[in-house]
């Protein structure tokens with residue numbers, strides 16, 4: 442057993458060393474799977490440590506029994522016992538060498554040192570999350586809460602948009618989410634999560650499980666300050682008073698109390714003098730966010746579409762058809778099943794165009810190469826990471842595997858366009874809350890540096906293969922079209938990014954909604970303008 446594990450640790454060293462340069466494990470589910478292996482090794486080390494300490498305690502107990510037996514024998518009749526020279530010798534020996542051995546057994550830390558050393562090794566050689574991962578994972582949960590409009594208490598009870606999962610959040614889990622929000626100066630979510638932490642803590646204490654690790658006063662401290670920052674001075678004061686009842690000597694709370702009292706006094710004055718009041722802040726913001734009759738913002742449309750609350754008008758959906766494609770000899774043979782998802786811009790769904798066996802191979806090829814996805818800075822043309830795109834991606838070349846060229850041929854059959862000037866196949870895995878906010882695939886006129894190095898012109902078309910189903914969330918949405926495409930394994934979505942005259946089609950602005958449950962895999966093929974002239978002659982009519 443031990444040998445096998447050592448071997449596994451050795452193997453990890455080779456496989457993983459290179460991937461450890463950047464952590465960002467939270468950005469893809471495949472990386473999180475590896476964390477379970479890390480946890481398993483931690484557990485094994487802990488168990489081995491416990492066993493060794495237990496053995497040590499057993500030996501100490503046996504020693505104690507021996508001493509007790511001898512000692513009571515001696516105490517029964519001290520002079521009789523010590524009149525025996527052997528007993529006299531043994532007493533002296535016990536107190537010198539024996540007790541020294543016992544003491545060194547007691548203070549022996551080799552088991553602890555060994556365990557600590559192994560923990561360090563595991564952290565070095567196995568995938569291990571950083572503080573950045575914790576922040577990222579917390580931000581992802583909060584993003585999901587906002588996008589899918591989920592209330593804190595249901596979320597803490599493991600309910601995701603009406604679906605009940607078994608995992609629940611404890612008071613200290615909620616506290617941690619609140620603390621993370623607080624550190625990002627997000628007081629609104631701090632209040633939500635700390636309130637939940639308080640409720641959970643009270644429930645946990647009632648059940649007398651005594652499992653709560655976070656003291657109530659600490660929750661109250663965060664809650665009071667964030668409540669104040671959100672503009673509710675009165676409640677902040679009440680919470681601080683409650684805190685001081687539990688912990689009268691808390692210095693910061695005493696200071697804050699004075700401060701809140703002053704703020705309250707000032708507020709009463711300022712109502713009369715017409716000065717700005719902190720409390721008005723929140724309401725103002727709510728009014729700003731409201732549509733005010735101007736129609737919803739893109740953000741609101743995006744979130745509504747992600748939640749499945751938005752569909753294109755009936756005038757549009759009633760025009761949509763399904764058919765078998767016959768655009769190429771292959772398509773006629775294979776009878777590609779095509780569904781129109783939108784008429785203009787034309788968005789097509791090709792059903793069953795990627796087989797499960799192909800998907801498995803593509804995922805296997807891509808997994809070791811997955812890196813945090815980047816976006817292009819349109820001024821410099823440089824690639825950089827961004828919070829609005831959270832996923833991991835890898836590029837596959839046609840030389841990597843015959844499957845990759847087979848996918849290119851299929852793209853040609855589907856679109857009637859050439860893939861000679863296309864980019865490599867991009868494979869993407871989205872983790873918890875992984876998303877890509879509304880964006881365009883083509884480069885705009887001012888983005889002169891985009892795709893320059895490729896020398897193949899702009900991205901004329903996008904082919905997006907869904908390589909997994911997604912249990913909840915993860916739709917591809919076109920906010921402007923009120924359209925949501927729900928991932929279905931083996932389906933590909935296809936649209937043209939450029940109008941026939943070569944100008945970009947801004948109605949193709951789309952986004953990947955945060956994944957709520959499941960692991961989302963997709964792959965993209967972006968086709969470029971060069972080489973398509975005969976296949977799709979350009980038109981000078983700007984309306985086309």
Ligand SMILES: *[C@@H]1O[C@H](CO)[C@@H](O)[C@H](O)[C@H]1NC(C)=O
Pocket residue numbers: 443446447485486487489490552555556559
């Ligand atoms: C630490 O690792 C070594 C080598 O893999 C192993 O022999 C030892 O039992 C481990 N100790 C603990 C406490 O896990």
Ligand SMILES: *[C@@H]1O[C@H](CO)[C@@H](O)[C@H](O)[C@H]1NC(C)=O
Pocket residue numbers: 649650651
């Ligand atoms: C929980 O803690 C309280 C007070 O500290 C104590 O009275 C109670 O016995 C504990 N309950 C359990 C189950 O340990």
Ligand SMILES: *[C@@H]1O[C@H](CO)[C@@H](O)[C@H](O)[C@H]1NC(C)=O
Pocket residue numbers: 711716717718719
């Ligand atoms: C009013 O608002 C301004 C700007 O936000 C701030 O600098 C000022 O201190 C505020 N006055 C009071 C009395 O809160």
